[in-house]
Amino acid sequence: MTRWIAPGRINLIGEHTDYNDGFVLPFALAVGCTAVVSSRDDGWAASSAQEADPVVVDRTGLDDAPDVPAWARYVLGVLWLLVDRGVDVPPLAIEVDSDVPTGAGLSSSAALVCSVVRAVDDHLGLGLDDDALFALTRDVENDAVGAPTGGMDQLVSLRGLEGHALFCDMRSNDTRPVPLDLAGSDLTVLVVDTRAPHTHADGEYGARRRGCEEAARLLGVPALRDVTAADLDDALARLDDEELRRYVRHVVTEDDRVLSVVRLLDEGRLEEIGPALTASHASMRDDFRITVPEVDTAVDALLAAGALGARMTGGGFGGCVIGLVPDADVDAAGEAVRSAFADAGFGEPDLFTAAPSAGARVL
Structure with missing residues (x-):
């Protein structure tokens, strides 16, 4: 078989x-x-x-x-x-x-x-x-x-x-x-599993999706992808609902950050993507409002310990954080996260490193 x-x-x-x-x-x-x-x-x-x-x-x-x-x-x-x-x-x-x-x-x-x-x-x-x-x-x-x-x-x-x-x-x-040449740049993706509960099938995820779809309808576009960064201020001015405005701001700026990171990686400038990762987290925290104290604590600890950038990854409301960390700082960054969690009274996080691997295949 x-x-x-x-x-x-x-x-x-x-x-x-x-x-x-x-x-x-x-x-x-x-x-x-x-x-x-x-x-x-x-x-x-x-x-x-x-x-x-x-x-x-x-x-x-x-x-x-x-x-x-x-x-x-x-x-x-x-x-x-x-x-x-x-x-x-x-x-x-x-x-x-x-x-x-x-x-x-x-x-x-x-x-x-x-x-x-x-x-x-x-x-x-x-x-x-x-x-x-x-x-x-x-x-x-x-x-x-x-x-x-x-x-x-x-x-x-x-x-x-x-x-x-x-x-x-x-x-x-x-x-x-x-290309994501971590080894060639002496960088590591350090993953912090906060062990805060996380699920896609809950009401919060669905509520964000419905809100985005409603905002697109009100703006007269097929999807929020069709609102560019240059269009953002005008789009926000056309929405009365502050929650929908926050959703739109996150999605439009996040799309722009993805394109910026892709350009940097195509040019071999991996070490420069950190600020976009951190800005992404701030947007998820402040505009989309899908972070929890454990993930915010992990991001802050990673940045204080020398990470070039850090963000929550995944649908939100728990789960994992990633940090782009110089190889020499990985151990110290991990200890900083564990210490921050202990100080906050959170449970012990799980930390591991990740590198891009192959998709579905026969073993």
């Missing part, structure tokens, strides 16, 4: 721009989820090394299985949606195993669904192309699970390239690798 792996991801910059048809710059992690598909006599079965009990269902539609737990909906949702698309899916067993931390904003869910889609496509010989694979993974998360994500996580999990970030245009879903 063929074993597929799909990685989690770090988003270098570009938060909540994906569902606004904007720009993002994630990179794939070395950790991921593996999936193995085999034939069985009847029904569909999903099992996980991280879950005590397998889930077995008849080969029926999504509406006929309301009690399936969320993790299994990512697995079985692939089969349900293939059937909806006219594929005759036989009885199958799917086994998954992941070392992506859950609840940390590192896209454990995208790693799960992308590994399953690639393994099922391979096992059934469907020959889905890149666009069809991406569409299926995104639809599983949106429709079978009900998480209103924008697609960035699935794109980089499928298409990531070692040594590169992935510049994604979320309107066209076009992607291209952008």
Whole structure:
């Protein structure tokens, strides 16, 4: 049996721009989820090394299985949606195993669904192309699970390239690798898992998305991506709702920061992207209001310890922080974060380093 792996991801910059048809710059992690598909006599079965009990269902539609737990909906949702698309899916067993931390904003869910889609496509010989694979993974998360994500996580999990970030245009879903030579610049991406609770499927994430869509409607544009930095002041003046104004300001300036970072990386100026990362965090904190005290504390500690830039990564309300740290300062930066957390009465954070790795592949 063929074993597929799909990685989690770090988003270098570009938060909540994906569902606004904007720009993002994630990179794939070395950790991921593996999936193995085999034939069985009847029904569909999903099992996980991280879950005590397998889930077995008849080969029926999504509406006929309301009690399936969320993790299994990512697995079985692939089969349900293939059937909806006219594929005759036989009885199958799917086994998954992941070392992506859950609840940390590192896209454990995208790693799960992308590994399953690639393994099922391979096992059934469907020959889905890149666009069809991406569409299926995104639809599983949106429709079978009900998480209103924008697609960035699935794109980089499928298409990531070692040594590169992935510049994604979320309107066209076009992607291209952008060099991220950390070792050549004597820099490290230090990740702080704050262990503050984090989930995409909660009301706050959905509220931000609905607010952005309402702001675009009021401004008469298809999506906030269509408001440029040069248009921002005029757009803000046309909105009466202060909350919507803050959302617009974050998305428009964040898109602009992504484009700026891509230009710098294309020019080999990695050491100059730090201020954009820090500005991104300030925007998430002050305008989009999706940070929590743990992530703000981690960012402040990293910057005080010599990080060139630091920001929360992921959908918000918890999860991880990244710092772009000179190699020589990594240990001191980590100790500074631990000390700051202890002083604030927070739990012990988990710290690790990350480097851009490959996307979904056969092991």
